[in-house]
Amino acid sequence: MKINFSPERIAVIIFVGAIAAAPFVIQNNYQIFMLTLIGLYTMLTVGLSLVMGYAGQASLGHATFYGLGAYITALLSARMGVPSWAALIAAGVLSALIGYVLGVPIFRLRGHYLAMATLGLNVIFVLIMKNEVAVTGGPSGFTDIPPLSVGGFVFDSDVKLYALVWAATxxxxxxxxxxxxxxVGRALRAIHTSEVAAESLGVDANSFKLKVFALGAGYAGIAGGLYAQAIHFISPSSFDILVSIELVTMAAIGGLASIWGSIFGAATVVLLAQFIRDKLAEGLGLTGELEIIVFGFLLAIIMVLLPEGLTTGGLKLFREWRTRAKQ
Amino acid sequence: MPSSEQLAQLILSGITQGSIYALIALGFVTIYNVTGVINFSQGEFAVIGAFVAITLSQKVLLWHGQMTASLEWPLPVAALIGVAAAVLIGVLLYRLGIQPSRNASPLSQIVVTIGASIALRGLVLLAWGTDPYRLTPFTEGPPFDLMGAILTRQSVWVMGLTVVFVVSLFLFFKYTLIGKALRASSANPGAARLMGINPQWMGLIAFALSAGLSALAGIVVAPVTFMTFDRGLMLSLKGFVAMIMGGLTDPVGAVVGGLILGVVESLAAGLISSGYRDAFTFAILVVVLLVRLGGFIKGRKGEALERAGL
Known part of the structure; x- marks a missing residue:
């Protein structure tokens, strides 16, 4: 058997190796938890990147499905006595299903309207979670969510959670x-370039958009379930519009149409947020506002200067600069 | 069944709130017609205008309570500076964010304005913190009694000034040279350009105008409802919904849409559930979008929809 060692494959092997080695190198639990968070956000960003970058559809309410997964997991496992692993699977499946059903009317819309409808979806979701106190715990949140356990093995330590989340990621x-x-991917890219052209070549654009939206919702649902099982506590504010916008920032940093960029985007935002919180803000005597300001400007600047993201856009700029230097 | 007094009360407060949505929606329409951009930081201008006016006219704690401002300037001066601050930020947003990305997709441009909105929200939080502030009402005195409903003096100010702002804006568009140039470049950018109208300048003026209008809305409403750093996004969303209700490009429609939105929201919050106030807005939006746009408007207003990417 001949093994193909293309540069991409080698990069993947190095990446997976690094993920596997990280908990042995890093002993600090807080750092491990940060890496776990990056994994969760990567799952969310990948889904968003599929919807926005590949299908070219604005989705500004992705946190809805993240929250949906978290609340489904919480309700099933803490209130209804469903085993935690089954609750997690249900979170993924139900989020995808709900994403599909909601997508039917939403994807009749385009452009600005679509952006607005997805934002509205997020607002309504958070309001329901805040108001249905008897079911969701209301604004103060849902507590005592059991950790994931499979056949007696409980994922309760930072390292175990890290392994679990990254396996899923x-x-x-x-x-x-x-x-x-x-x-499917080629069809999506065709839809992004020109929906009319894609349709005339026999691509059912609406059906593809719906499927990819449902898929993104499913990924987000799993991430939400894992988040609930890792933190044991969820509240509506963890899934509001600002989180959706944060996810758009991650996808934008990574380049909207880039799966690998999703990891880069998620890592950049999580680590930058941590750096701002722990180092900068304290030094300046500030709290959360610095983070908001930096990310707001970052999102705007990236969209203005490098709409293809830091990785793709940066490479392009570099190439342009090099050809210009040669001339 | 609710009493007629209760209904009158809800409708009155709905009109007051709706006036603000109407002004913000007008700002959306102005920018959209001239530049084709949906500016999500529109609500942020209202917040900034209100906070600047409050800071200049009454005692306010700044920068985590480390600084106290007690300038107590007269309200008109404070309001004017509040509007000027918002206009300046609007101009900066256009020059630094929108103009450089004018060839990008509508999605990218929306994201640029969302980024700007988040950054502005952070700056407001930095300067004024999380405390709610209320501007002193424009005139002192007891509220009026209207068919058993209470009408505060500030509500009268809100409604009256909204009428004044809307009428002067229409006069501006109809009779001034700049207003005509703005209308020309939204009706036919190419032809306007051939007539020597610079689209870049028109975009700048549209942003300045809308920012000022939103700031006025924020200042007028600040005595009725408390102003907090995080109100901008919701104001933007409501203004946008009102704009869509009015047919996206129609300024009169936007004003009517804003008023209807305010009243429906107030009635629904008062009679059904106050916790779901904001959800009703989006329920209305969904109905408007799915029923009207999918149906009978598509043929007649095809052009407007095309520009929205439909």
Missing amino acids: LAVLAHALNIVNSR
Whole structure:
């Protein structure tokens, strides 16, 4: 058997190796938890990147499905006695299903309207979670969510959670890459370039958009479930519009149409937020506002200067600069 | 069944709130017609205008309570500076954010304005903190009694000034040279350009005008409802919904849409559930979008929809 060592494959091997080695190198639990968070946000960003970058559809309410997964997991496992692993699977499946059903009317809209409708969806979701106190715990949140346990093995330590989340993240990444490099991915890119042209070549644009939206919702649902099981506590503010916008920032940094960029975007935002909170803000005697200001400007600046994201856009700029230097 | 007094009360407060949505929606329409951009930081201008006016006219704690401002300037001066501050930020947003990305997709441009909105929200939080502030009402005195409903003096100010602002804006568009140039470049940018109208300048004026209008809305409403750093996004969303209700490009429609939105929201919050106040807005939006746009408007207003990417 001949093994193909293309540069991409080597990069993947190094990446997976680094993920596996990280908990042995890093002993600090807080740092491990940060890496876990990056994994969760990567899952969310990958889904968003599929919807926005590949299908070219504005989705400014992605946190809805993140929250949906978290609340479904919480309700099923803490209130209804469903085993935690089944609750997690249900979170993924139900979020995808709900995403599909909500997508039917939403994807009749385009452009600005679509952006608005997805934002509205997020607002309504948070309001329901805040107001239905008997079911969701209201604004003060849902407590005592059991950790994931499979056959007596409980994922309760930072390292175990890290392994769990990154296993899920890698599975999501592999799945998304598979989709992108398949007929579906080509169809999505065709829709992005020109919907009319794609349709005239026999691509059912609406059906593809719906499916990819549902898929993104499913990824987000799993991430939400894992988040609930890792933190044991969820509240509506963890899933509001600002979180959706943060996810757009991550996708934008990574380049909207880039699966690998999603990891880069998620990591940049999580680490930058941590750096601002722990180092800068304290030094300046500030709290959360600095983070908001930096990310707001960052999002605007990236969209103005490098709409293709830091990775793709940066490479392009570099190439342009080099050809210009040669001339 | 609610009493007629209760209904009158809800409708009155709905009109007061709706006036603000109407002004913000007008700002949306002005920018959209001239530049084709949906500016999500529109609500932020209202917040900034109100906070600047409050800071200059009454005692306010700044910068985490480390600084106290007690300038107590007269309200008109404070309001004017509040509006000027918002106009300046609007101009900066256009020059630094929108103009450089004018060839980007509508999605990218929306995201630029969302980024700006988040950054502005952070700056407001930095300067004024999380405390709610209320501007002193424009005139002192007891409220009026209207068919058993209470009408505060400030509500009268809100409604009256909204009428004044809307009428002067229409006069501006109709009779001044700049107003005509703005209308020309929204009706046909190409032809306007051939007539020597610079679209860049028109975009700048549209942003300045809308920012000022939103700031006025924020200042007028600040005595009725408390102003907090995080109100901007919701004001933007409501203004945008009102704009969509009015048919996206129609200024009269936007004003009517804003008023209807305010009244429906107030009635729904008062009679059904106050916790879901904001959800009703989006329920209305969904109905308007799915029923009207999918149906009978598509043929007649095809042009407007095309510009929205539909």
